Amino acid sequence: MPGLLVYVDHDEGELSPQSLGVLAKAASLGGEVTAFVAGSGVDDSWAGSLGGHGAAKVLLADDPALEGGLSQPIVDAIEASAREADAVLFGAGVVSADVAAGLAARIGAGIACESTEIALADGGVVATRPALGDTVMVESGFRGTGIVLARANAFPVNESPSGTAPVERVAVEVKPWSQAARPAGREAAEAAGVDITEAEILVAVGRGMGGPENVPLVEELAKAIGGEVAATRAVVDAGWVPYAMQVGQTGKTVSPKLYIACGVSGAIQHKVGMANAGTIVAINKDPNAPIHEFADVSVIGDALTIVPKLTEALRSR
Amino acid sequence: MNIAVCVKEVPSGTSHKRLDPATNRLDRSGDSELNPFDLHALEEAVQIREGGADVGEIVAVCMGPASAQRALQKALALGADRAVLVSDDSLAGSDIAGTAHVLAAVVAKQDADLVILGQQAADADCYVMAAAVADYLERPVVTQVADLTVEGSGIRAKRQTEHGYDVIEAPLPAVVSVSDAINTPRLPSIKAIMGAKKKPLETLSAADAGVDSGRVGESGAQSIVRSVAPPAAKSAGVTIEDSGGDSAPQVVEILAGKGLL
Incomplete structure (x- = not known):
C-alpha cells in the first residue's frame, strides 16, 4: 500500500x-x-x-x-x-x-x-x-x-x-x-438576496451577453420562467454582477432542474459547478463553444437576440 | 522594468482536438493558434506600459515546435518587442514540471522583473504553470489575478478564490497569472502585423536555454499516460440553429414537453 x-x-x-x-x-x-x-x-x-x-x-x-x-x-x-x-x-x-x-x-x-x-x-x-x-x-x-x-x-x-x-x-x-508576497485585505463576498444553490431554475449570464447593460434581459427571462440569475466568473470579475451569483470552481455548485446558459462558453471552471443540472439549455452563437458538447438543448445563435424572444414566448404562453 | 510573457501554441478552437494513439500526446497536425488565454497576459503587459509604468521591454517566451513561431509572430503584433522560442526535439513529451523548468530557465536569462502568464492553456485546461515557474525562479507568485497594479517596486493584485476576492502585494521580481476577465485583448492592426515581422524572434535549443536534460522530454517526464479511453456515453442533445431569435417557440415547446414550465 x-x-x-x-x-x-x-x-x-x-x-x-x-x-x-x-x-x-x-x-x-x-x-x-x-x-x-x-x-x-x-x-x-x-x-x-x-x-x-x-x-x-x-x-x-x-x-x-x-x-x-x-x-x-x-x-x-x-x-x-x-x-x-x-x-x-x-x-x-x-x-x-x-x-x-x-x-x-x-x-x-x-x-x-x-x-x-x-x-x-x-x-x-x-x-x-x-x-x-x-x-x-x-x-x-x-x-x-x-x-x-x-x-x-x-x-x-x-x-x-x-x-x-x-x-x-x-x-x-x-x-x-x-x-515576499503578503496578503493585503479581502473583499468579502457580499450577501446576496437569493441563495442560487436553492433555486430550481437558473438563468446564467455569460460574456456572450455583451455587457452589463444587457444583464436586465437575463433578469427578465429569469422572472418570466420563475427562476433566479446566475453568472460566470468572467462577468463577475468584470463587475457586471456580484460574486454571490457566480457558478463554478471558485463560485457556487448548483444542481437546479433547469439551467439556461446565455452567452456562456462552458469552460471547465464553469462546468464543474453546474454539470449536474437536470436539463441544460445553452444559447451561444459559437458552435464550437464547449457548452454545446454537454447541453441537452443547444441553440446556436446570438444570446442577445434570443433571450428577449424567449422571454416574450414564455410570457405569451 | 522589463516584462516577460509566457505563451503557448495550442490547437485552434475550430480544429479537431485529439490524442495521437501512437504516442498518447496531443495531435498537433491540425491548425494551431496562440493560446487565447495568453492574449490577456500580453494585453496586460501592454496596458502596464501604456498606463505610464517605465517598461523597458516586453519579451514573449514560448516552448514549442518550430510552428510556434506563428504564435510568437502574433505576440509580437500584439505588442511584444521581441520573442524567444525554445524549440528542441528533446523537449517533446515534457510534463508540467518539465515545461515549467524550461520556461523558468529561459525567463531567468531575460532580465524580466515581472513575468505574466495566462490563467491556463486552452488545450490542457490546467492552471498550474505560473506557480510552478515561480517556484523554479524562487519568486513570489499571485495566480488568477483579476486586477493588477504596478506600484513602485512592487505589484498589487486582486485574485478570486472560493471565498471572494483577496488583495495580495508582492515586491518585484514576481510572477502572476491573469484571469481572462482582467482586460479585453485588442485586435492587432495591419500595421502592427507588418511591423511584427521586423521584430527580433530568437530560437534557442534546449542546451542554449540552459535546460537540465534529465528533467524534460518523454524520458524526463514523471507523469506517464497509461491509457486513453472514451468517456461514458452521454445521450446527445438537441441542436437548434437559430436565425434572428426564431428558435424561441421551439425551446419553449421542448421545456414544456419536459414538464419544466
Whole structure:
C-alpha cells in the first residue's frame, strides 16, 4: 500500500470540502492515509478531527508564516513530508492548486490535474482526468512521487464524520522569498438576496451577453420562467454582477432542474459547478463553444437576440 | 522594468482536438493558434506600459515546435518587442514540471522583473504553470489575478478564490497569472502585423536555454499516460440553429414537453 498524503486546505477556520472529499476518497482505497494541515495557531483537536474524514494520522505545520492563505510558505512546509510520500493528493481550490504546482516544481514530480478518479495500480497511484474538452479520459501514473489535483466536486465529503486522528507537529522552515508576497485585505463576498444553490431554475449570464447593460434581459427571462440569475466568473470579475451569483470552481455548485446558459462558453471552471443540472439549455452563437458538447438543448445563435424572444414566448404562453 | 510573457501554441478552437494513439500526446497536425488565454497576459503587459509604468521591454517566451513561431509572430503584433522560442526535439513529451523548468530557465536569462502568464492553456485546461515557474525562479507568485497594479517596486493584485476576492502585494521580481476577465485583448492592426515581422524572434535549443536534460522530454517526464479511453456515453442533445431569435417557440415547446414550465 503506497503512502498517501492529503493536503487539507482551510480558510477562516473552515476546512475545504474539496480537500475533505479527496481525503475520504484516499481513505476508501484501503490503506492508512496521512492528512497535512498548515496554518498559524492551529488547535490540535481541530486538526485531529480530520480522523473523522478518513485520516489515520495528521501532520500539522504550525507557524506564523503560514497565516494568510498564500501558497508558497505552504510548499516549504509540506516539502519534506511530500518527499517521503508515494503520492500527494489535493482537492480543487486556488491555494491548493498553487501549492500542488509549486510542490511539483520543487521536488520535480509529475502532476495530474482535474482528476475525477484516483485508484491504486501496480504499487502506485493512478489518476484519471477528462481531457480535450472532456472528450477523452486519460489515465496517468507516476515515476517517483505523484501529485494529484482533483477536479472540483469530483469526490463527496464524508457527511457523518466521527473519531479523531493523532496529530504530529512537524518542523517548519519557510524560505525568505516564499514570504515576499503578503496578503493585503479581502473583499468579502457580499450577501446576496437569493441563495442560487436553492433555486430550481437558473438563468446564467455569460460574456456572450455583451455587457452589463444587457444583464436586465437575463433578469427578465429569469422572472418570466420563475427562476433566479446566475453568472460566470468572467462577468463577475468584470463587475457586471456580484460574486454571490457566480457558478463554478471558485463560485457556487448548483444542481437546479433547469439551467439556461446565455452567452456562456462552458469552460471547465464553469462546468464543474453546474454539470449536474437536470436539463441544460445553452444559447451561444459559437458552435464550437464547449457548452454545446454537454447541453441537452443547444441553440446556436446570438444570446442577445434570443433571450428577449424567449422571454416574450414564455410570457405569451 | 522589463516584462516577460509566457505563451503557448495550442490547437485552434475550430480544429479537431485529439490524442495521437501512437504516442498518447496531443495531435498537433491540425491548425494551431496562440493560446487565447495568453492574449490577456500580453494585453496586460501592454496596458502596464501604456498606463505610464517605465517598461523597458516586453519579451514573449514560448516552448514549442518550430510552428510556434506563428504564435510568437502574433505576440509580437500584439505588442511584444521581441520573442524567444525554445524549440528542441528533446523537449517533446515534457510534463508540467518539465515545461515549467524550461520556461523558468529561459525567463531567468531575460532580465524580466515581472513575468505574466495566462490563467491556463486552452488545450490542457490546467492552471498550474505560473506557480510552478515561480517556484523554479524562487519568486513570489499571485495566480488568477483579476486586477493588477504596478506600484513602485512592487505589484498589487486582486485574485478570486472560493471565498471572494483577496488583495495580495508582492515586491518585484514576481510572477502572476491573469484571469481572462482582467482586460479585453485588442485586435492587432495591419500595421502592427507588418511591423511584427521586423521584430527580433530568437530560437534557442534546449542546451542554449540552459535546460537540465534529465528533467524534460518523454524520458524526463514523471507523469506517464497509461491509457486513453472514451468517456461514458452521454445521450446527445438537441441542436437548434437559430436565425434572428426564431428558435424561441421551439425551446419553449421542448421545456414544456419536459414538464419544466
